[in-house]
Amino acid sequence: MNYVVLGNDLTSWAIALGITAAVCIVLYTVNGVLVRRIGAFAAHTATHIDDMAVKILSKTSSLFIIVMGVYAGCQWLEMSAKSEALVRNLAVAALLLQVARWIDVGVRGWIDFYRKKRGATDVASTTSTAALTFVVRAALWLIIVLMILDNFGVNVTTLVASLGIGGIAVALAVQNILGDLFSSVSILLDKPFVVGDSITVDKLAGTVEYVGLKTTRIRSLNGEQIVFSNSDLLKSRIHNNKRMQTRRIVFAVGITYDVTEQQLRAIPDMLKEIVSSQEQVRFDRAHFKSYGPSSLDFEVVYTMLTADYGVFMDVQQAINMELFCRFAREKIDFAYPTQTIKLDNPDVLRGAAANEEFASDREPAVEAPTILRPNAQ
Template structure:
């Protein structure tokens, strides 16, 4: 027992090895105990947090447990300050790597949970969350790497400054791509629309088919695919038709000026009866709106209780059929564009027309001139 190895006798080395083994076994037993107990608890709950805790604990590396045990054992040994500093830095680096592993698994687990939760109703989440996962994991590992370098005494101030300048240069070079990337994340988080929604952007309309990292693709009513840049899309005014809950409908009816006073006054009530008789709508109003150039104009407003466009068209068609029948029975005529010309002196014009003659080609001829008297 008088042998000395690296400044410590064999008894000291045996105690250090025993401490390392005991700490390693204790940490391993604690890991298994926590995984078993939390796992059993998670089976009887509907929350996602306990499932995530089990998933994170299972990723605790055996190498990390052994390294922590060895570091604990070395605390019993007499080592030089340089060796103690090196072991401490190694232990901190291994601990930081394990923490990064826990956080990385946690981020990916949350993303997977979000995809499963939203995948049935939001297909775009699969693509957009991929970008969010990449950004979060890259930031996590970059911070951990900088902390490890700083732990070993590396001056990271210059490195961070260099990375900052390089990052600015790269950002300026790819600012359009980065703008579309962050717009994709904005679509993911804010959800102005999802895949399957029918939207209108300015004068273009269609069904959203794909939301990517840079572009969003829409299938128009004519069948062609319209590709929008994500940043340009968010700058536009988007009308999401799928999220419509009700549909307000306004239509006009014009009747001729030859209608009688009694017929004119009966039209608003007739319109109300026709519209109110239709199912799944709420009558709003019917009024004699204005005197048109060739018609007396009535305006009708009602609200469909469903956004279904096909049902709206069926309802409007039924209203038009019934309106035609009721007006026909009441002797009310629908107006159409007409013009009436008022002549200031119709008698003179009729006399001139009687003296005009026309040939087979309907070319207008002037009346024959009267003979002039010859001068004496």
């Protein structure tokens, strides 16, 4: 007996199943052979392209292979126009999803390779690739989803327009989040700082640990983690200490007013000699700046030829030590806050003080007792 199932006899179904199985076996075999052959070749090469190809082909989905086999088998069957269109649309959707997966794996693999290759010499790659990965993958899957919907007959133009109107409403509701997102893109493109930079923001100093889509995280000098929103961070004045090349140092020295004229004139040359003798230092100037309330003030300016803070502190310490020793040898005293009171007639005040002292040494007089008498009536 010749049985007919869904418009096709058993022979046609058997042939269709055979075609399906054959196509699946061929696709599995070809994919496995390519992965093994390219993998063996990649083991003896230094390029990353073949390694990338192996990684991409190894992500071929079994569901995709089965759908392709079913689609090939259905070509042998007699099907209605509606059923044939449904099978074709499912096959196209499976193909698009598989292509998207291959591209997604390729993008992530390339970005990982770029990070490893440039991370040691270009720290900015860590910052930029994080946002770049998100943007590329989001755009990829959005395009694939729209293509699949269009393949199934959905009016993509109307959908995109509806999404645009809804997007405006959502944008108004989450404008702070979108502001941080666009700020992260600005950080990505402009690179005012990158991961690993030492920066100062509003008197808060630390090292950049992470730059995300919404926040940037900084490890402070005290050890805690400080989290800034990207928009607030870009509104602040950022001091990138890592990009500092030199340091301009200004410090003051005060001496007492009882210094001699010869000592006073010798101090600027003495300061210049002490500062110029240090390594990695470019002397700028040393001047008798002003008359202070209790000191004669000198100002010294020099430039460190390195941005290393530890080296700067070693140099400043050496300057202070040598300055202390030189002033001690020249009998020049450092000033400290003092006040001197000058009297117009000191002799009168001395006499008054002596009288008070004499009066305090005398015995106090004994007062006579007071007798209270009643009033006469």
